[in-house]
Every structure is written in structure tokens, then in C-alpha cells.
Amino acid sequence: MNLLSRAEELTLLAIWRLKKNAYLVTVREYLIETTLKDWSVGAVFDSLDRLRKKGYVETYLGNPTSIRGGRSKRFYEISKRGRDALNDIKKVNDEMWSGYTETVK
Template sequence: MKYLSRPEELVLLTLWKMEDEKYGVNIRKFLSDMTGKYWSIGSVYVPLDRLESKGYVNSYLGNATAERGGKAKRFYEITDEGLEQLSEIQKVYAAFWEDVPDLSTK
């Protein structure tokens, strides 16, 4: 298993969880909603680029639209390798959290 940075993990998990169109602005909004933190657009695209270079994410360009000034949106999707990586991350975290009591009651 290759270890990912925390932002890479969260972006990869976001791509797995999202049901809406998976492009930069929507990914950023989902991350902000889930974490309650501000995510700059750069803090989303850097992990996306890294994940794509590692083979965990694919991207493709949609159709150019007049409302975007003739620019196309870049859409992202998780690969089978990305899903395997998420599964490994889940196992590692489960092992670490096993036998840890509910900390919210302390």
C-alpha cells in the first residue's frame, strides 16, 4: 500500500462518495460541507493531480459551453486502483481505532 497525504485521502474518498458531477467546484463544495473547513481550489486540484499521476483517479474533459466562455469542465472518477487504495486505508484506520473508546464522551 502506498501512503497518501490526508488531503489525497479525503479527495479520493470524496470522489467515491459523491453522486453529483465530479468536477473541481463540486468536489470543493463537498469537501467543505463534509469537513466544515474552507478548501481553496488549489487545495483540491493539487491532490487530484497527484492522485491521477498515481493511477487512482482518471479525468476527462466535458463539452465546452458558452456559459463557461467556451471552456470545458474537467471531470474526475475513481479508478479500480483508487478503490483498492481506499479499501486498504479503511483497513489500516480500522486497526488503529479498534478498542478505542468513544472519545466524544470524554
């Protein structure tokens, strides 16, 4: 079992949530919203690229549009292996977190 790093896990989940609209800009926005941290473009690109290289996501280029000066978007989509990886990490997380209750100070 190949465990994902935290950044990869979050990015992969973001892609899953964004469905058909997952590309660098939206993924980054989503990550900033949920984690309340400022992710740099390079950092997001790095985890996207790593996921791609490991085969957890598939990418395709969208049609070029006049928006963005005719430059197409690179969309990301979870692959079969990516789904398996998410399942794995969920299982591990559930097991590790089970029985834990948030303590109030």
C-alpha cells in the same frame, strides 16, 4: 502498500461520493461541507493532480457548454488502483480505530 495522505484520502472519498459529477468545483464544495474548513482552489487542485499522477483517478474532459464560457469541465473518476487504495486505507483505519470509544469529558 502506498498510504494516502489525509488530503488525498478525503479528496478521493469525495470523488467516490460524487460519482459522475466530480470536478474541481463540486469536490471543493463537498470537502468544505464535510470538513468545515475553507479549502483553497489551489489546494484542491493539488490533491486532485497528485491523485491523477499516481493513477488513483482517471480524468476526462466534459463537453464544452455555454455555461462557463464554453470551457469544458475536467471530470475525475476513481480508477481500479484508486479503489484498491481506498480499501487499503480503510483496512488500516479500521484496525487502528478498533476498540476506541469516544470518551466524554
